[in-house]
Amino acid sequence: MKISSVLLLLGVFLFAGLAYAETFAAKEYFERKCVSCHAADGGGDVDKAKFLGVTIDQLNLVKTETINAKRENLKTVLLDGKNSMPAYRKLKEGEVDALIDYMLGLGRGIAKK
DSSP: OOHHHHHHHHHHHHHHHHHHHHHHHHHHHHHHHTHHHHOTTSSOOHHHHHHHTOOHHHHOSSSHHHHTSOHHHHHHHHHHOBTTBOOOTTOOHHHHHHHHHHHHHHHHTOOOO
């Protein structure tokens, strides 16, 4: 095998590993910060909705409206908060993107479990 082929394969495996690590970190963050309101499947927690005085629909991240929302709008809600949702301004750009990707993956049934 040529050295260039080996380097190419190494690059592919490295990139795949980094992509998986970012998704995994997003999953961990989601489990720590988001699950209490949005539930592990993203569908929303009924008891938390009652406690917050909101509808379950407002906590549902996997509904079509959210999945089809503009990415910039999702970033704004995540960073600035909205209604009962707190702002998460300490997240870095890559972390925000990874978290949004994870959330959208839940809605599309493709998030890493």
